[in-house]
Amino acid sequence: MPTLYIAEYQSFGALEIKQALDSSKVKDTKATAQKIFNELKDFASYDKNCLGFHTPSTLKAKNYVGTIQTKSGFCVEILPKTFAAECITQCKKVDSSAEVDRDQKVDSREMQCKHTYRFEREKIFEAFSKFSEHITAKTTKNAAKTAQATDQATATQTTPQTLPTPMQHLCAICHAKAILLNCLATLKDTPFKHNHLADLHTLRLPLLEIYVRMFIDECERLVRAGLKSDYLCIAQNRAFLKGKLEFKDHIAQNFIHKERFYTSSDEYTQDIAPNRLIQSTLRLLACLSLHPSTRSRLDTMRFIFADISPSENIQRDFTHSATMSRAKEYETILLWCRVFLEQRAFSPYSGSDKAVAFVFPMEKLFESFVSFWLKQCADKDLRITTQESSKYLLCDEGGKKIFCLMPDIIMRAKKGAAIIIADTKWKIPNSSTDEKQYGISQSDLYQMWAYASKYRLESKNVRVVLIYPQCERTKKLEKEWQHKQWSFKASLESTQCKKVDSSAEVDCHADKSARNDNATAVSEKVDSSAKTDPITISLAFAPLG
Numbered sequence: 184m185p186t187l188y189i190a191e192y193q194s195f196g197a198l199e200i201k202q203a204l205d206s207s208k209v210k211d212t213k214a215t216a217q218k219i220f221n222e223l224k225d226f227a228s229y230d231k232n233c234l235g236f237h238t239p240s241t242l243k244a245k246n247y248v249g250t251i252q253t254k255s256g257f258c259v260e261i262l263p264k265t266f267a268a269e270c271i272t273q274c275k276k277v278d279s280s281a282e283v284d285r286d287q288k289v290d291s292r293e294m295q296c297k298h299t300y301r302f303e304r305e306k307i308f309e310a311f312s313k314f315s316e317h318i319t320a321k322t323t324k325n326a327a328k329t330a331q332a333t334d335q336a337t338a339t340q341t342t343p344q345t346l347p348t349p350m351q352h353l354c355a356i357c358h359a360k361a362i363l364l365n366c367l368a369t370l371k372d373t374p375f376k377h378n379h380l381a382d383l384h385t386l387r388l389p390l391l392e393i394y395v396r397m398f399i400d401e402c403e404r405l406v407r408a409g410l411k412s413d414y415l416c417i418a419q420n421r422a423f424l425k426g427k428l429e430f431k432d433h434i435a436q437n438f439i440h441k442e443r444f445y446t447s448s449d450e451y452t453q454d455i456a457p458n459r460l461i462q463s464t465l466r467l468l469a470c471l472s473l474h475p476s477t478r479s480r481l482d483t484m485r486f487i488f489a490d491i492s493p494s495e496n497i498q499r500d501f502t503h504s505a506t507m508s509r510a511k512e513y514e515t516i517l518l519w520c521r522v523f524l525e526q527r528a529f530s531p532y533s534g535s536d537k538a539v540a541f542v543f544p545m546e547k548l549f550e551s552f553v554s555f556w557l558k559q560c561a562d563k564d565l566r567i568t569t570q571e572s573s574k575y576l577l578c579d580e581g582g583k584k585i586f587c588l589m590p591d592i593i594m595r596a597k598k599g600a601a602i603i604i605a606d607t608k609w610k611i612p613n614s615s616t617d618e619k620q621y622g623i624s625q626s627d628l629y630q631m632w633a634y635a636s637k638y639r640l641e642s643k644n645v646r647v648v649l650i651y652p653q654c655e656r657t658k659k660l661e662k663e664w665q666h667k668q669w670s671f672k673a674s675l676e677s678t679q680c681k682k683v684d685s686s687a688e689v690d691c692h693a694d695k696s697a698r699n700d701n702a703t704a705v706s707e708k709v710d711s712s713a714k715t716d717p718i719t720i721s722l723a724f725a726p727l728g
Contacts, residue, residue, distance in 0.1 A: 185256075191545060193244055200216040246544060246545055246546060247543060248542060252472060262360065262363065263652075265362065265611070310726040315561045362727045365727065366548035367543070369551045369556070371551065373522065374398075374522065375397075391539070392477055401516045413452070416448070424446060457516075464523050467524070546607075565594045567593070574588045591605060592607070606648070606650065607650045622664075634647070647719065650725050652724065653725055670718065670719050
């Protein structure tokens, strides 16, 4: 199916849609492109999360990544912004030894990798192990040795050390999709983490089709294991007496028809809550425009579930499914049903011109990805918590705590009082702008200072780390800033003030009779205040695959 690939915050119009349609078999591409653009404009007017109006004749993507499919079957895929938009829309057929021609726009169907993407967990684990060491180096006992080794490695390298990844041979589009799927695999309470991403040879397909295939894979696994059946109490009007006679309904419905019996009986059937949810999901997916091979597999599943009625009350069926036996076998497939039917990430739009969006906020995906792998790879001497909500910024007149502080990642040393506050920022730092210094946003500094000053009450050794995505556009910044560290000026002034106050206290309280005792006590205070380190902030760049 025709697909337009764009990056986050990239604008597009009918012209870009026409260029994506030029290689298809559509006869009047200009009129078709304008029709598709009008559908997307109608969708953007209804759902302002995915698309916004840039100009009257152009739309602009926002911070959501995923896919949007119009009623005509045309797909718009919004990919992570770690890759330049021109790299995504102008990439040519990829080969590991060939150069990319960026001056010519070509058919997206030609942009196919010759290699199969392999999801290698060990590679990501190894990359994040080194990333974790870089973040926590100053809190370990071997900090000096680590810094010295890092300096020596930097002196012999012209670029930051990065591990070879299994995605280096992929084209820009497949690379971006693979990163998106890597992030989705770490998302909590979703079916993506249960899927086997070891052989994703379908990266050239639209994202929505990949999701549908994942759902069908789970359906096939369930069918091979056997669908669950259970006893249900079924009440209906029958031509024979079976089970318990319901007198009230029997009299109401069969006052004239003496040959009928309204009875209720327990029957062993597959028409139970979880199977009804699967049937409802299959019906929903049948309305989408899919690849013929995917459509064939979907029709096979619909044939198997043909005798099962769709769900009439989705929430009630989900509640019943949670308490049933053999729930483990249905766990993943029900997560898929919940994603599609409850529209947690799947946002169908109903109107005169219909479109279907399946999008995710990339900030949340990046935070989930970094948090998951830091927990897997961090030193065992560190205790890591995410979205900690134990501290508040203010309290009202009645003493009630308000404005809860929720840092992305808190890393505490089990032996010692060191605290590392890590905050993920899904943005590309740019030090060339006037509003920023060293690529750090001033609003981010305000946020980090609020976190650090509050956690300073818990520990005298607090560090702040801003984590950005690692990509081609950040390699130069990573080389320049990977060893830099800044200190909050307010923390330096507060430390100096403590020392001055302690020295003044010596002169005020020391007299001729007790000068020695007071001097000893005050010297201990000076030493303790001197141990308070300033709050430092540094930058780190997380590998994405």
